[in-house]
Amino acid sequence: MKFKSITGTKDILPPESSKWHLVEEKLRSIFEAYNYSEIRTPLFEETALFARGIGQNTDIVGKEMYTFQDKGGDSLTLRPEMTASVIRSFIQHNIGNDSPLSKFYYIGPVFRQERPQAGRFRQFHQFGIEALGSQHPSIDAEIISVAVDVYNAFEVLDYELKINSIGCPVCRTSYKEILKSELMKVIDRLTAESQKRVELNPLRVLDSKDERDREATQNAPLLLNYLCQECSDHFEKVKNFLDELEVKYTVDGRIVRGLDYYTKTAFEVITKSLGSQDALAGGGRYDLLTEELGGKPTFGIGFASGMERLMLMLEKSENKIFSEPTKSVFIVSVDDFSRPKSLKFANMLRRDGISADMDFNSRSVKAQFREANRKNARIVIVVSKDDYDRGELTLKNMTTGEQAIVKITALTEEINKI
Numbered sequence: 054m055k056f057k058s059i060t061g062t063k064d065i066l067p068p069e070s071s072k073w074h075l076v077e078e079k080l081r082s083i084f085e086a087y088n089y090s091e092i093r094t095p096l097f098e099e100t101a102l103f104a105r106g107i108g109q110n111t112d113i114v115g116k117e118m119y120t121f122q123d124k125g126g127d128s129l130t131l132r133p134e135m136t137a138s139v140i141r142s143f144i145q146h147n148i149g150n151d152s153p154l155s156k157f158y159y160i161g162p163v164f165r166q167e168r169p170q171a172g173r174f175r176q177f178h179q180f181g182i183e184a185l186g187s188q189h190p191s192i193d194a195e196i197i198s199v200a201v202d203v204y205n206a207f208e209v210l211d212y213e214l215k216i217n218s219i220g221c222p223v224c225r226t227s228y229k230e231i232l233k234s235e236l237m238k239v240i241d242r243l244t245a246e247s248q249k250r251v252e253l254n255p256l257r258v259l260d261s262k263d264e265r266d267r268e269a270t271q272n273a274p275l276l277l278n279y280l281c282q283e284c285s286d287h288f289e290k291v292k293n294f295l296d297e298l299e300v301k302y303t304v305d306g307r308i309v310r311g312l313d314y315y316t317k318t319a320f321e322v323i324t325k326s327l328g329s330q331d332a333l334a335g336g337g338r339y340d341l342l343t344e345e346l347g348g349k350p351t352f353g354i355g356f357a358s359g360m361e362r363l364m365l366m367l368e369k370s371e372n373k374i375f376s377e378p379t380k381s382v383f384i385v386s387v388d389d390f391s392r393p394k395s396l397k398f399a400n401m402l403r404r405d406g407i408s409a410d411m412d413f414n415s416r417s418v419k420a421q422f423r424e425a426n427r428k429n430a431r432i433v434i435v436v437s438k439d440d441y442d443r444g445e446l447t448l449k450n451m452t453t454g455e456q457a458i459v460k461i462t463a464l465t466e467e468i469n470k471i
């Protein structure tokens with residue numbers, strides 16, 4: 054019997070995995086520059102956490118969660134996103150008591166039983182940040198600017214930032230009634246999916262991608278025009294901060310996000326380069342969530358981005374982050390005498406922080422050079438008895454083809470010069 058990975062999941066194999074490392078490293082350095090610290094939460098949680106934190110009427114909770122009963126009879130779920138877990142952890146460890154503002158970032162796998170297609174997986178990876186403890190519009194602007202900084206830092210420029218305000222319970226409740234009654238007038242022209250949403254989650258009808266829904270709702274009232282004074286002022290200030298930061302955006306009254314706990318600022322980063330899976334990142338404010346999950350009322354805002362989609366964008370642009378050569382060394386042994394010496398040199402270089410590898414199959418010198426090329430080694434060291442007896446080695450720069458005899462005692466130094 055041959056086993057295969059589960060539909061919608063994939064192996065990340067070398068050399069792809071090295072690219073993931075490079076990208077993750079860069080993400081970490083961006084988040085840390087903004088003073089966000091990493092949080093790692095478990096891959097599974099109580100089902101109720103997500104049902105409550107994400108909302109019963111969302112696609113995620115309604116149909117996409119991997120939920121199972123463990124042997125003790127508890128209902129558990131593989132995390133379909135990270136925010137609920139971060140908040141659960143924040144509450145559990147009383148983190149809010151330590152500092153008025155807590156800033157976290159995460160990178161890790163999440164699970165959703167969606168229909169797999171290009172750019173859409175069942176196990177995929179999200180990176181993102183959350184800031185807990187401030188209601189000031191400046192933090193909204195910071196979060197949004199980190200989201201776009203990520204794409205700018207990777208020179209992914211074919212994206213668009215869309216922002217909106219989805220108000221608060223005060224303005225949203227009355228608006229929902231207005232929207233519902235307008236949607237009822239065109240209900241026959243909506244798709245079956247949207248018809249179902251009119252009652253339970255009418256805002257979602259507005260962000261349907263289906264042409265029929267778009268057409269039927271083109272004159273629908275937008276929440277943006279029904280905001281209460283506080284939400285409206287907040288949105289104006291967020292825009293002013295973004296202008297100050299020279300972050301380009303368009304205001305799109307149809308960005309609603311799928312999740313119930315969002316308040317005020319909502320935003321998406323989208324691209325035209327990935328076909329129908331056009332969302333790169335999404336985020337927003339969730340001032341009601343911490344209380345909803347049993348904590349003290351705490352303001353919060355964050356975003357989540359898809360790692361696979363960022364990788365697809367980087368592949369398309371042949372990003373130079375991947376072409377910067379690494380200083381890897383391959384050691385070629387000319388004779389049996391040299392093999393143990395090669396191993397010793399490899400270990401010596403590794404301890405000096407240089408990546409080194411060698412042949413472990415007693416192959417010919419030619420085959421060893423082929424292997425060095427296959428492994429993209431930048432430098433080859435050739436070890437032979439004659440050279441060794443003189444305290445020397447041959448060093449070949451594989452980029453330029455130049456070759457030189459160097460002293461064994463100066464090996465690391467010579468390599469570092471290349």
Ligand code: AMP
Nearest residue numbers: 172173174177332333334335357358359
């Ligand atoms: P969401 O939590 O749905 O707002 O998703 C945040 C980001 O995760 C999206 O903007 C996408 O980049 C990515 N994403 C969402 N669902 C998937 C999926 N099934 N496969 C791959 N990436 C996804």
